[in-house]
Amino acid sequence: QVQLQQWGAGLLKPSETLSLTCAVYVDSLSGYYWTWIRQSPGRGLEWIGEIYHSGSTNYSPSLKSRVSISVDTSMNQFSLKLNSVTAADTATYYCARGAPLAAAGVYYYYAMDVWGQGTTVTVSS
Amino acid sequence: DIRMTQSPSSLSASVGDRVTITCRASQSISTYLNWYRQKPGKAPKLLIYAASSLQSGVPSGFSGSGSGTEFTLTISSLQPEDFATYYCQQSYTSPYTFGQGTKVEIK
Numbered sequence: 001q002v003q004l005q006q007w008g009a010g011l012l013k014p015s016e017t018l019s020l021t022c023a024v025y026v027d028s029l030s031g032y033y034w035t036w037i038r039q040s041p042g043r044g045l046e047w048i049g050e051i052y053h054s055g056s057t058n059y060s061p062s063l064k065s066r067v068s069i070s071v072d073t074s075m076n077q078f079s080l081k082l083n084s085v086t087a088a089d090t091a092t093y094y095c096a097r098g099a100p101l102a103a104a105g106v107y108y109y110y111a112m113d114v115w116g117q118g119t120t121v122t123v124s125s
Numbered sequence: 126d127i128r129m130t131q132s133p134s135s136l137s138a139s140v141g142d143r144v145t146i147t148c149r150a151s152q153s154i155s156t157y158l159n160w161y162r163q164k165p166g167k168a169p170k171l172l173i174y175a176a177s178s179l180q181s182g183v184p185s186g187f188s189g190s191g192s193g194t195e196f197t198l199t200i201s202s203l204q205p206e207d208f209a210t211y212y213c214q215q216s217y218t219s220p221y222t223f224g225q226g227t228k229v230e231i232k
Contacts, residue, residue, distance in 0.1 A: 045169070045212055045223035060220040061126075094168055101174045104156075109175040110216045111159040115168035 002027040006095045006116035008080075012123045018082040022095030022116050029053040029071060033098030034078040035112060036069060040091035050098055051078055085123045092118045127151050127215050131224035137232040144200045146227045148213035153193045157217035160189055160198045163226075164209045173198065174216075203229070 008020035022034070036048040049059035051069045059067050063082070071078040082089060095116040100108035128151035138144050148158065156176035161169035171180045173189035176196055186201045200207055208231050213224040 044225050045214070047214075047219075047221045047223070058219050062220070096168075101180075102178060104175070109157060109178075111171050111174040111180075111214075112161075112169070113171045113174075113180065115170075118168055 002097065002114045004095050004097065004114055004116035006093075006119055008093075008119055008121070010120055010122065012085050012121065014086050014123060014125055015084055016123075018085050018089065018093075018121055018123075019079065020093055020095070020119055020121075021077055021079045024076045024078075024097075027076075029073055029076060029078070031100070033058075033110065034069075034071060035096045035098045036080045036093060037096055037112070038089075038091040038093045039118075042088075043091070046091075048080065048082075048093075087123050090121060090123045092120050094118050126220055127154065127218065127222050129213055129215055129222050129224040131211075131213060131227045133227060134225065135228040135230060137230050138203055139232045140203055140205060142203045142232075144203055144207075144229060146198045146211055146213075146229075148191075148196045148198070148224050150194045150196075150215055150217075154215045154217035156192045157215055158189070158191065158196050159214045159216055160187075161212045161214065162207070162209050163212065164206075169212060172211075200229075 003025040006022040030053045033050040035050040066083045068081045096112035097114040099113045102109040158176045160173040163169040177189045210226045
């Protein structure tokens with residue numbers, strides 16, 4: 001059974017860089033979109049971005065200037081970096097697997113079917 | 126961005142009740158709609174994908190319907206573990222936005 005285990009610093013000062021890593025157990029990275037999502041009382045659930053096993057990325061426009069997602073296929077891990085954090089970036093961050101669950105012509109229906117346990121990140125001076 | 130709006134924001138119900146939650150998209154998303162359940166302190170769990178397909182391992186009491194801009198999640202008979210918050214999410218186009226959530230509470 002696939003598991004995602006995530007870790008990273010939970011307390012940051014404004015202007016620092018948020019850095020989180022998610023390890024994928026009992027599965028290959030191939031064929032999936034590896035995703036970061038965050039949740040805060042003010043913003044609810046917010047999709048941050050994703051990376052395909054090949055390394056191609058897709059980011060939310062609202063965060064694109066500050067975010068970077070990378071993948072290390074040799075370690076079966078993927079990572080999130082968010083630069084220049086402010087208090088507005090305080091949230092619980094989740095990694096998740098975006099899986100193609102059904103075909104729709106030449107496209108697929110994707111959903112996040114496996115999630116990490118979440119990491120609470122607080123930005124405070 | 127596509128805006129997803131759920132209604133109601135919260136509801137009170139009893140074990141055994143039938144519950145329906147609605148999700149509306151600001152533009153047509155065909156059937157690219159997923160539903161998740163989240164319990165306090167836990168990550169969301171996928172229930173329904175492609176608007177009406179039941180995720181493996183999810184009880185058959187959950188069902189989804191709809192297409193275009195209007196969707197529903199129905200729980201046919203509420204169980205104690207179903208008291209939680211439910212979210213819809215569109216997977217039609219990036220950024221893949223979520224609804225604001227519907228909290229199902231015990232009456």
